[in-house]
Amino acid sequence: MQISGATIVVTGGASGIGKAMSRRFVEHGAAVVYVVDLDGPGAAAVADEIGGVGVELDVTDEAAIVNLIEQIERDHGPIDLWCGNAGIGANGGVELDDDVWNANWNVNVLAHVKACRHLIPRWIARGSGHLLITASAAGLLTNLGTAPYAVTKHGAVAFAEWVRITHGNDGVGVSCLCPQGVRTPMTEADGELAIEVVKAMGMIEPEEVADAVVAGLAEDAFLILPHPEVAQFEQRRAGDRERWLQGMQKLQARLLG
Ligand SMILES: NC(=O)c1ccc[n+]([C@@H]2O[C@H](COP(=O)([O-])OP(=O)(O)OC[C@H]3O[C@@H](n4cnc5c(N)ncnc54)[C@H](O)[C@@H]3O)[C@@H](O)[C@H]2O)c1
Numbered sequence: 001m002q003i004s005g006a007t008i009v010v011t012g013g014a015s016g017i018g019k020a021m022s023r024r025f026v027e028h029g030a031a032v033v034y035v036v037d038l039d040g041p042g043a044a045a046v047a048d049e050i051g052g053v054g055v056e057l058d059v060t061d062e063a064a065i066v067n068l069i070e071q072i073e074r075d076h077g078p079i080d081l082w083c084g085n086a087g088i089g090a091n092g093g094v095e096l097d098d099d100v101w102n103a104n105w106n107v108n109v110l111a112h113v114k115a116c117r118h119l120i121p122r123w124i125a126r127g128s129g130h131l132l133i134t135a136s137a138a139g140l141l142t143n144l145g146t147a148p149y150a151v152t153k154h155g156a157v158a159f160a161e162w163v164r165i166t167h168g169n170d171g172v173g174v175s176c177l178c179p180q181g182v183r184t185p186m187t188e189a190d191g192e193l194a195i196e197v198v199k200a201m202g203m204i205e206p207e208e209v210a211d212a213v214v215a216g217l218a219e220d221a222f223l224i225l226p227h228p229e230v231a232q233f234e235q236r237r238a239g240d241r242e243r244w245l246q247g248m249q250k251l252q253a254r255l256l257g
Contacts, residue, residue, distance in 0.1 A: 001080070001081060001130040001173050001175075001217040001218070001220055002218075003025055003028040003029065003030055003081070003214065003217060003218075004028060004029035004030070005029065005030070005031050006025075006030050006031060006080035006081050007030070007031050007032050007072065007076045007077060007078065007079050007080050007081075008025050008030050008032070008033045008034065008079075008080065008081040008082075008083065009033075009034040009036055009068070009072065009079055009081070009082050009083065010022045010025070010033060010034065010035055010036065010083040010085055011036045011037070011057075011059050011083065011084055011085050011086040011111070011115075012036075012037055012059075012085040012086030012087060012134070013033075013034075013035035013036055013037050013043055013046055013047075013052075013085070014035065014037035014038075014039040014042030014043045014045070014046055015037070015039070015042060015184060015185055016182065016184025016185055016186060016206050017085060017134060017177075017179070017182055017184060017206045017209050017210070018035075018037070018083070018085040018086070018134075019035075019046050019206065020205075020206035020207050020209060020210040021083060021085065021206075021209070021210045021213055022035050022046060022047075022050055022052055023046075023049075023050045023210065024207075024210040024211070024213070024214055025081075025214075026050045026051055026052060028214060031076065032052065032053060032076050033047075033050065033052035033053070034052065034053050034055055034068070034072060035047040035050075035052045035053065035054050035055065036055045036057050036059075036068065036086075037054075037055075037056065037057070037086065038056070038057070038058050038059075038086070039056070040054070040055075040056025043055060043056060044056075055068060059084070059086045059107060059111035059114075059115070060106045060107060060110065060111050060114070062114040062117070065114055065115055065118060066118050069118050069119065069122075073122075078122065078126055078129070079119065079122075079129065080128070080129065080130060081129075081130045081131075081132065081217070082115055082119055082129075082130070082131055082132070083132040083134065084111060084112045084115055084131065084132070084133045084134065085132075085134040085177075086107060086111065087107060087108050087134060087136075087153075087186075088103060088104060088107045088108065089104070089146055089148075089149040089186060089194065090103075090104055090146055090148045090149060091145060091146055091192045091193070091194050091195075092145075092146065092147065092148075093145075093146075093147040094147065096147070096148060100148055101148050104148035104149060104151075104152045105148075105152055105155070108149070108152035108153060108155065108156055109152050109155040109156055109159060112131075112133055112156060112159055112160075113159065115131075116131065116163060119131065120163070120167055120170075120172060123167070123170070123171065123172045124167065124170040124171070124172065126171070127170070127171035128171045128172075128173075129171070129172055129173070130172070130173035130174070130175070130217070130220075131160070131163060131172065131173070131174045131175070132174075132175045132176075132177060132213070132217070132224075133156050133157075133159070133160045133174070133175070133176050133177065134156075134177045134179075135153045135156035135157045135160065135176050135177065135178050136149070136153040136156075136178055136179065136180075137178050137179060137180040137225075137227065137230045137233070138150045138153040138154075139153030139154045139155075139156050139157035139176075139178060140154075140157060140178050140230060140233075140234045140237075141230070141233055141234065141237060142248065143194055143197065143198070144193055144194065144197040144248070144251065144252050144255065145192060145193030145194030145195075145196075145197060146193075146194035149194065156176075157176055157178070160174050160175075160176035160222075161174075161176070161222075164222055173220050174222060175213075175216055175217060175220070175221060175222060175223075175224055176222055176223055176224065177209070177212075177213060177216075177224045177226075178223060178224065178225055178230060179204070179209050179212075179225075179226045179227060180198065180201050180202070180204075180226075180227040180229075180230060181198035181199055181201055181202060181203040181204065181227075182203065182204055182205070182206055182208075182209055182226075183203045183204070183205055183206065184206055187199065187203070193252070193255060193256065196255055197251070197252075197255055200255065201227075202227070204226060204227065208226055209226045211226075212224055212225070212226035
């Protein structure tokens with residue numbers, strides 16, 4: 001996937017990882033970067049700063065997604081890269097009510113399905129197009145202290161794999177970005193287990209994630225791991241699930257003091 005000359009959309013582009021990726025794409029010669037976010041003024045500010053186009057949009061609103069795709073096609077031609085990066089979290093487990101679970105499901109999983117419903121037929125017709133889903137290491141492993149996030153990020157990884165397997169032969173590229181802790185507004189809070197565990201594992205900057213994305217896209221990598229150790233953790237989990245679960249229980253006990 002070549003960034004230079006590409007028409008690119010980044011959802012969740014007003015902040016954190018999405019902001020850093022948007023900036024990198026412009027620096028690497030993208031033809032145009034659409035910075036899309038629920039936070040319209042935030043998207044506009046990032047777009048102004050980097051020379052992109054800011055759009056206020058809720059990624060769970062399918063009609064708005066269709067309008068955006070059609071508008072971009074009219075103004076710039078086909079979309080080469082769609083980065084489904086907007087995401088939300090929630091602290092807690094089974095006590096959280098359905099509204100919280102549904103919100104995590106809608107943003108972290110279903111939004112990708114809704115975008116792909118309209119992008120993939122276009123990409124198949126053209127024989128090219130690339131999807132990048134920002135999942136998380138939580139989607140390969142787990143995330144202590146947050147059941148909806150861990151579960152829906154597994155869903156995001158599963159969906160990315162499914163699209164790659166099903167449409168890879170149609171010319172559709174898929175990458176799945178799975179960082180561990182990244183210093184963004186999402187990980188700012190103190191005292192929550194879900195965030196403390198991420199901090200304990202070591203935080204990196206959004207710009208480092210953006211660098212990993214640029215490198216991963218250049219080689220059409222499926223899994224993009226800005227924290228390379230995640231690959232080893234995943235192997236340990238698959239190799240001996242019992243041992244891995246016991247290790248995670250110990251880590252949780254240690255963090256809870
Ligand atoms: N920060 C981390 O440690 C970390 C680690 C792994 C994965 N991630 C994932 O990276 C992605 C970006 O997170 P971040 O850390 O930059 O967080 P962030 O909170 O800084 O940015 C998320 C952005 O998504 C936007 N957003 C949320 N819901 C939306 C919606 N319905 N429609 C449109 N935009 C919406 C927010 O307004 C915000 O600007 C998320 O998918 C997150 O789950 C983050």
